[in-house]
Amino acid sequence: MKVSRPAAVRAVIDVPPDKSISHRALIFNAIADGAAVIEGILDSEDVRSTARCLAALGVPIEWPEGSSAARVTGQGLHGLFESDDVLDCGNSGTTMRLLLGLLAGHPLLSVLTGDASLRSRPMARVIQPLREMGAALMARKGDTLAPVVVKGGRLRGIRYASPVASAQVKSAILLAGLYAEGETAVTEPGRSRDHTERMLAAMGAPIEAEGAAVRIRPAERLAALSLRVPGDISSAAPWLVLAACHPDAEIVLRGVNVNPTRTGLLDILRAMGADLELLEERETGGEPVADIAVRSSSLRATTVSGELVPRAIDELPLVALAACFADGTTVVRDAAELRVKESDRVRTVVETLSRMGADIRELEDGFEVRGPVRLSGARLSGRGDHRIGMLAAIAGSLADGETTVSDDAVAVSYRSFWEHLAQAAPGGVAAR
Structure with a gap:
């Protein structure tokens, strides 16, 4: 794509x-x-x-x-x-x-x-x-x-x-x-x-x-x-980061699960200064649910570690992308668990964003990102890992030039991902 x-x-x-x-x-x-x-x-x-x-x-x-x-x-x-x-x-x-x-x-x-x-x-x-x-x-x-x-x-x-x-x-x-x-x-x-x-x-x-x-x-x-079943906050994550990092953006995500054991990304983005708010908070099947509105934001660096990590483990690749648009050095630690996912997500995140010009360094248990930088389009592979596939697609939607994404595997968790990206970013997605 x-x-x-x-x-x-x-x-x-x-x-x-x-x-x-x-x-x-x-x-x-x-x-x-x-x-x-x-x-x-x-x-x-x-x-x-x-x-x-x-x-x-x-x-x-x-x-x-x-x-x-x-x-x-x-x-x-x-x-x-x-x-x-x-x-x-x-x-x-x-x-x-x-x-x-x-x-x-x-x-x-x-x-x-x-x-x-x-x-x-x-x-x-x-x-x-x-x-x-x-x-x-x-x-x-x-x-x-x-x-x-x-x-x-x-x-x-x-x-x-x-x-x-x-x-x-x-x-x-x-x-x-x-x-x-x-x-x-x-x-x-x-x-x-x-x-x-x-x-x-x-x-x-x-x-x-x-x-x-x-x-x-x-x-x-x-x-x-x-x-x-309420909406998955891990599937909401690409849109949260896209809207926060794009210079002219506003996205509303409806009916998202905001269980506090899953909302680490919301806390991270708030710490980075993201313009987001929860609307229509309610409960479904014992789980808290809300609509989430997010808009273009001026981001600053943060540190992610400790108890925050398990609450955002699947979203940490996208945190690295947000850090590329934030002032200062963002550090993610205590996240060695990323290395035993569908891919070694510490390494694949660093390699993916480095190909686009990110100032990112691999740590034993996470990564360090210096921002802001201008990302450039590149030929990227999702490595058969759906989280890396979505990372590559959102990074391409924020970069100068054209990005080609192969082996994205997004259907594993989000079959309508490309359709929704085309809806959110008209003219920004073309078929292979």
Whole structure:
């Protein structure tokens, strides 16, 4: 796709539904009693991977192609069947890690795999605590890489201090805790997104959260939960940065999830001086929702570290782009987790923006960006990583000259991304 900077940016955008909530609504309702309708579910490759894996485990899911609603007929806590084939999680780490936690509590033999990217991502962080609970798991490369074989059974509750703030790790352990004897407790170094805690509580699970600690006890049953999935703030992020950095821009994003465990980017942009505001604040399915208005802004440098990082982990590549338009030196630290995403996002962010003339330096656990600079169009690859693909496209929409983006992979999480970019930046997007 070819991208260039438009004269002005104006748009009202309904961003795709939240991917994290879409995954969890499918998985949790699969083991609930009764049927649930998930409206506004994200129709992306990652979420479809979750649906296909659950169907292979015997869960009836009605979700026609192109539909924004899925009906899940829950099989109860102990109603899954052993799949007669390998469970293909595609590119989705959420699918694999949460299903490992779920299957740890079932007396079934399962093999989970995925694409080349997923097979290179770390699984030991989930395998280790599930083994401590009593599940049998095996994987490649010293039990670190998929494919992963899991044979579930009787589990015991544990108290686990996670070395990383990861909602996927936490959620896997909590799902296993639904089936474990006694109480299971997870403590993180920083509070990660809490969609699992909110949704399980709404379904009747005995779960309690306090700060960065969560406790769960075995459940007798979960009640099916119908809900409407709010907009994904990770999908709102490209538009927030585009509007804040473009000299003549105003974008309104409707119905976005503003759960405080996910809004690190909003706090970062506010610290940088961005002109943004929340409108029509409300609640949907236990999650806070708002419309977000953002306009052209004069940005200043900031430092991102500590507890702010897990609240903005998927948006940090775009923070690097915003830093190119900010006065001073922006530093992102404590973000080594970026290196084990779909790509090494520290390195790919630095390489991508460097090709456009950014003054950016790679750090062991993040990056340092000096601004402001004028970016120049370049030939860029998304490296098969949807976040890097969107970064490249937005950077091209802010740069001098023309940018060509290949291997963008944006359909993994945002199928209408290019359509929305063409809407927001008329004349700035051309087909390959």
